Amino acid sequence: xxRVNRVNVQVQFKKGVLELCVLYLIHKQDKYxxxxxxxxxxxxxxxxxxxxxxxxRLVNDGYCSTYLQESTEGPPxxxxxxxxxxxxxxxxxxTEWRRFVGSVTKLIGKxxxxx
Amino acid sequence: xxKAEFMTLLERHIVxxxxxERNELLQEYAAHFEFGRQNGKSxxxxxxxxxxxxxxxxxxxxxxxxxxxxxxxxxxxxxxxGRMGKAIGLFFLNILLVIPMGAALYSLGVAITGILVACxxxxxxxxxxxxxxxxxxxxxxxxxxxxxxxxxxxxxxxxNMWKGIIHGTxxxxxxxxxxxxxxxxx
Numbered sequence: 001x002x003r004v005n006r007v008n009v010q011v012q013f014k015k016g017v018l019e020l021c022v023l024y025l026i027h028k029q030d031k032y033x034x035x036x037x038x039x040x041x042x043x044x045x046x047x048x049x050x051x052x053x054x055x056x057r058l059v060n061d062g063y064c065s066t067y068l069q070e071s072t073e074g075p076p077x078x079x080x081x082x083x084x085x086x087x088x089x090x091x092x093x094x095t096e097w098r099r100f101v102g103s104v105t106k107l108i109g110k111x112x113x114x115x
Numbered sequence: 116x117x118k119a120e121f122m123t124l125l126e127r128h129i130v131x132x133x134x135x136e137r138n139e140l141l142q143e144y145a146a147h148f149e150f151g152r153q154n155g156k157s158x159x160x161x162x163x164x165x166x167x168x169x170x171x172x173x174x175x176x177x178x179x180x181x182x183x184x185x186x187x188x189x190x191x192x193x194x195x196x197g198r199m200g201k202a203i204g205l206f207f208l209n210i211l212l213v214i215p216m217g218a219a220l221y222s223l224g225v226a227i228t229g230i231l232v233a234c235x236x237x238x239x240x241x242x243x244x245x246x247x248x249x250x251x252x253x254x255x256x257x258x259x260x261x262x263x264x265x266x267x268x269x270x271x272x273x274x275n276m277w278k279g280i281i282h283g284t285x286x287x288x289x290x291x292x293x294x295x296x297x298x299x300x301x
Contacts, residue, residue: 033143034150037164047166052143053175056136074153075146 014046020097022054023082023090026064032077055080063089117158118148121168127183128172140175202295213287224280231273234266 018040025031025039033055037048058064063086068076082090108114116124125144129137144165151161165171173180237259245251 034147037147041164047164047170048147049144049165049168049171050174052140052147053171055143056140056175074149075142078143078146 014044017097018044018046018050019054019058020090020093022051023058023063023086023093026080027082027087027090030079030081032069032079034077036080058086062086116162116168118145118162121148121158121162121165125168125172128169128180129175130183131176131179131181198295205291205294209291217284220280224276227269227276228273231266231269234262234269237262237266 021040021044022036025036031039033052036055037051040046040051041048055064058080059066063083064080065083067079067081069079070076122141122145126137126141129140132140147165148158148161151164152158156164241251241255241259244255
């Protein structure tokens with residue numbers, strides 16, 4: 001039987017979910033890239049570098065805006081802030097996510113032979 | 116992989132991005148390294164967490180990603196070996212061709228300058244002739260005047276010639292050094 005590459009499946013999952021997580025974290029509080037990377041990787045195993053292209057996309061799509069803040073030590077921090085449009089998008093995504101997870105759980109939830 | 120290697124590799128692979136966006140993004144990665152360093156992480160560990168630059172470049176550019184090898188040669192050989200090779204090549208070029216030709220050129224310059232000096236000093240010779248033989252010879256005086264004329268005529272030419280020769284020499288030396296050290300002049 002063909003073994004499915006577990007890592008690959010995870011990568012595909014994460015890519016989609018990462019956007020949701022990042023936007024949610026920014027919605028909770030404005031964050032700069034490194035901070036965000038730390039918090040995301042606490043929960044999800046991810047190449048932290050992939051956050052920056054994602055953040056750029058979010059900005060380009062109008063879901064986030066950025067501002068710079070000088071810090072006493074180190075380079076200035078580029079903070080990401082969610083926009084009203086981002087809030088709407090986040091709500092949609094969360095609803096969609098819940099529905100999706102619910103459906104999947106319903107579908108495979110009770111089958112214990114696969115565990 | 117350390118910070119410099121990471122940044123160089125990433126930059127090389129996202130070089131197709133508009134320069135403004137690219138710099139902004141590279142700045143984010145550079146800042147990430149800084150913040151990580153402040154948290155006591157090594158550059159290697161940070162690079163490891165960030166992921167491989169080529170995969171990130173693919174992530175960044177998506178469908179627009181093109182392997183840089185397809186549009187630009189790999190970075191020039193700045194290795195010690197490459198430099199040695201270039202230095203040896205230049206050495207033979209210089210020994211066999213440039214130095215003999217240069218010597219000939221300088222000899223020509225000296226010869227022409229000699230002619231100039233001779234022309235300009237012709238009246239002195241006439242005076243010396245008078246002192247020795249005690250009489251003026253008309254045709255010698257005329258000849259000396261003609262030679263001074265020719266000499267004055269030559270002065271500017273000779274001056275420019277030396278300027279050219281010296282300028283060329285300096286340019287050539289500069290080129291040699293640039294070739295060996297690998298820096299380019301644009």
